[in-house]
Every structure is written in structure tokens, then in C-alpha cells.
Amino acid sequence: MFQVIDGDITSPKGFKASGVHIGIKKRKKDMSLIVSDVPAEAAGVFTTNKACAAPVIVSRENIASGKAQAIVVNSGNANACTGKQGYEDACKMVKAVAEELNLSPEDVLVASTGIIGVPLPMETVLPGIKTATAALSYDGGYAAAEGILTTDTDVKKVATVVEIDGKKITIAGIAKGSGMILPNMATMLSFITTDAKIEGGFLQRLLKDTSDRTYNMISVDGDTSTNDTVSVMANGMAENKTLDENHPEIGKFIEAFYYVNEYLAKTIVKDGEGATKFLEVEVINSRTFEEGKTVAMSILNSNLVKTALFGEDPNWGRIICSIGYSEADLDIEQVEVFLGNNDKLLKIVENGQGTDFDMEDMENMLKSKELRIVVDLHVGVEGAKGWGCDLSYDYVKINGAYST
Known part of the structure; x- marks a missing residue:
């Protein structure tokens, strides 16, 4: 029904990404940016931890419209339990990306991962967003997968291709996570891109159901993170007929979409901190x-x-x-x-x-x-x-x- 390919989040049509080192970490990449060429249908599920991080609050607000065009992610600092300043800093990240890409701030999602309780070094983050924007590439998916990692030992990426309405549709994803994994509504961080044309409400329902049976079915250590996020952007550039529950080939899309998310969920567990089994x-x-x-x-x-x-x-x-x-x-x-x-x-x-x-x-x-x-x-x-x-x-x- 679908084919697994050697790809990543820039494999679907119309997606650029970057992963760069900006200085939050000492050496490794610590900022990623994912951008669609056109506005995309968007869906998300987030942590149920009441101590949820500022970027989770901001992304929940922005995704309420069901649209998005960019996702910015920093690693090394979770911007969690940082109070009003943390919320303002997450908003500044969104605004900076919007200005660089000439977008509305409401069309930008934000995620952070790393140490809890430490304010973001905005003097590093804001110039870093300019660096990440300048590095955007249609081949930047692997670098973006590197930029979201913390204690992970390797990148987590997957891509699939399925034919619907005679059009080649690609679904791809990257993820991070190896500890503090007992998701409830999501995993640590997972970002899905697809060039499918799909009805937004159906996409949100599909992501919720898929998350319940994939990310919500994994456990490394029994801890639910403050920052757990899964989000998906579908930009419609495959030019298929709009997918919803009534589309005659919707089963093919669901199967491929489920595979991508299950694969990423299982890869997180296999990379569990200190895991041998x-x-x-x-x-x-x-x-x-x-x-x-x-x-x-x-x-x-x-x-x-x-x-x-x-x-x-x-x-x-x-x-x-x-x-x-x-x-x-x-x-x-x-x-x-x-x-x-x-x-x-x-x-x-x-x-x-x-x-x-x-x-x-x-x-x-x-x-x-x-x-x-x-x-x-x-x-x-x-x-x-x-x-x-x-x-x-x-x-x-x-x-x-x-x-x-």
C-alpha cells in the first residue's frame, strides 16, 4: 500500500528545513526550522503535564486556527517552569521567525527541549533564528533532525510514499526523545510533514487517534515531560483530491501515516537512555x-x-x-x-x-x-x-x- 524511502521532513514537496549550532549547547546543533512554501493545514497534540512549558502554551494557541507554515525548535533549554518571561520569550521566537519569513506570527509553531527551569538565552536565540533562516534548504531535513536532539544517540527520521488519485503523496517525520518518556497525548518532540491535500478537522482527529495508539503506547521511564509535542503540517502540494473520511483511498493514507508515527515512537524507545533491551x-x-x-x-x-x-x-x-x-x-x-x-x-x-x-x-x-x-x-x-x-x-x- 505504501513504500518506505530513505528520506526526512524535506522529502514531501514544498518543505525546507535547517539545523544549526547557535550556542545554546557547546558544540552540537541546537536550533531547527521547518518551513512550508505555502500555508498548510496543521494539527497538534501536546503534553497533559500541568507544568507544561511556555512553547507548548504558545503552540496550542497558534494551532487553534488549524493552519501553520513554520515550526521553530531549540534544544538544550526546555523553556519550562520559566513563568511570564518564558511565555514572552516563546512569543519572541515566534515573532522573529514570522519577521524573517514574512509570515503572520499565528502561523508559526514553537517547541523547546532540554533543561527545565532555566531562562532562554535570548541574546543567543534571536540571532540564531536568523542563522537558521539563512540555512533553510530543500535538503535540510537531516540537519533539522540533528538540531532537535538532547540525550539521543542518533537522529530519528522516516519517510513513506503512497499513491492516491494517481498522485505521489509523501509523508515524513523526525523525532527526538530517549528519556522522560511516558507520553499522554504526545511524545517528546515529533514533527510530521506531508504534501497531501487533506481536510484540517480530519487531520486533527487522525493525529489524535494515531497518537493514542503509538506515542501514548510507549514508556522509557514513566515520566511525562513538560514539553511533549507532536505536530503535523500538510501543504497540499501533491495536488490530490482533498482527503477526508469519505475519500475512497483514505485507508492507504491512514496506513502510511500510522506507520510513520509508530516507527518514530518505537525508535524513541529503542534509544531509551541506557536501554539494552x-x-x-x-x-x-x-x-x-x-x-x-x-x-x-x-x-x-x-x-x-x-x-x-x-x-x-x-x-x-x-x-x-x-x-x-x-x-x-x-x-x-x-x-x-x-x-x-x-x-x-x-x-x-x-x-x-x-x-x-x-x-x-x-x-x-x-x-x-x-x-x-x-x-x-x-x-x-x-x-x-x-x-x-x-x-x-x-x-x-x-x-x-x-x-x-
Whole structure:
């Protein structure tokens, strides 16, 4: 239905981007700019943390119109918990971009990531916006992916192509995030571009539903950031017929759009701070998606499960315990749990009790970098799937020294 290509946010028609070093960080790129040649339909989802950062507040206000044409992002400083000054600084960033690009400030979104509670160095940021504007390029997507990173070990990017109405439509994205990841309405930072022509209300609903099943189904450490943001711009330059729920080929677009967001969400988890294992938890035969999600996230957020997997210990008691306190309406004696890797699963819990599984076989499977847990609740026909990672010594080292 769609093709995955080696691309980034400038792969769709009519998008330029840049990523530059302006001096917030000592050496690495710390500002990115994403710009559409024409006004775009825009949608966004944001953190539910009540201590949300100033750029989140400003972007929520600006995206209310359903339109945007540029996104400016700085890394190294979250501009969070910075009071009235932080809000004013986020507005100054928006205004500076608008002036450089001859846009309305309401058509500019802003995002920040990094250390909390430190005012933005505006004497660095404002000249930096001029630098980022001058560096804009139709080949600047990779640099932009670099400019949004903090403790990430590598860029996170993806692009897909799908044919609709005989037109080639490209959907692409970049993201950042490796710690403070327990999204609720969004992930750390994720920016999606597409040249599809799409109805704005439908785009917002699609992003919300997709986020609920991708970004909201990942966990690295159980912390919901002050700055979590997912935004998308669709500039219509592919010249397809307007996409909405009634378009005969809308399923193809939804599939490709979902893939881009799931890929980015999973890549964030795989790059979790100090992570050595990637974990997929699938809950089957739940009454509802929400019930399945409750169970899956309870397992993914359990530090005891995370540390057991780091130690390659098939401690089924920790898994069944996390299921039991998930607050899902279930009969523990009906629950079955399977553990293994992508090639093989062993049943480790049946009727709420441990099974006599082959320990040597299990120990060999747990050496894999990618692990799976499948939980069968036996109460319905729905389900949910989520992703997480283990918890290692290095996570503590990274976060113990982060502010320095």
C-alpha cells in the first residue's frame, strides 16, 4: 500500500528545513526550522503535564486556527517552569521567525527541549533564528533532525510514499526523545510533514487517534515531560483530491501515516537512555482497547519488570504482579502470559500461576535485544500493543549527571 524511502521532513514537496549550532549547547546543533512554501493545514497534540512549558502554551494557541507554515525548535533549554518571561520569550521566537519569513506570527509553531527551569538565552536565540533562516534548504531535513536532539544517540527520521488519485503523496517525520518518556497525548518532540491535500478537522482527529495508539503506547521511564509535542503540517502540494473520511483511498493514507508515527515512537524507545533491551507488550482478548492499554502500560512502566529484563531474568511473578495492580477488570486465574523474542514465545503463566517452562530455552531467548510479552486476558476480542525498554545502570548515570 505504501513504500518506505530513505528520506526526512524535506522529502514531501514544498518543505525546507535547517539545523544549526547557535550556542545554546557547546558544540552540537541546537536550533531547527521547518518551513512550508505555502500555508498548510496543521494539527497538534501536546503534553497533559500541568507544568507544561511556555512553547507548548504558545503552540496550542497558534494551532487553534488549524493552519501553520513554520515550526521553530531549540534544544538544550526546555523553556519550562520559566513563568511570564518564558511565555514572552516563546512569543519572541515566534515573532522573529514570522519577521524573517514574512509570515503572520499565528502561523508559526514553537517547541523547546532540554533543561527545565532555566531562562532562554535570548541574546543567543534571536540571532540564531536568523542563522537558521539563512540555512533553510530543500535538503535540510537531516540537519533539522540533528538540531532537535538532547540525550539521543542518533537522529530519528522516516519517510513513506503512497499513491492516491494517481498522485505521489509523501509523508515524513523526525523525532527526538530517549528519556522522560511516558507520553499522554504526545511524545517528546515529533514533527510530521506531508504534501497531501487533506481536510484540517480530519487531520486533527487522525493525529489524535494515531497518537493514542503509538506515542501514548510507549514508556522509557514513566515520566511525562513538560514539553511533549507532536505536530503535523500538510501543504497540499501533491495536488490530490482533498482527503477526508469519505475519500475512497483514505485507508492507504491512514496506513502510511500510522506507520510513520509508530516507527518514530518505537525508535524513541529503542534509544531509551541506557536501554539494552527493546520490549513489545501485546495484550489480546481484552474487552476494549483502553483495557488492553491499561494492562500493557502497567507492565511497561514496572521498574521491577524492567530491571528483570535487564538482568535477563524470566521473573514471571513481577509481570503478573504488574497486571494485577493495573486496575483493569480481569480474573487473574484466566490470564495467560507468554514471554520470548520475535522468533519464539514460551507460556510462563497459565491460570494465574507459573508454568513449567524450559529455563535454558528461556535464558537463551532473553539474550535477544528485542523481547516480547503477550498477555491473553480471555475476556473479550479487543487488544492493544505498546513498547518500552529495560532499566539499566546507565540510565541512572545519565540522569544523575544530566544538568551538568
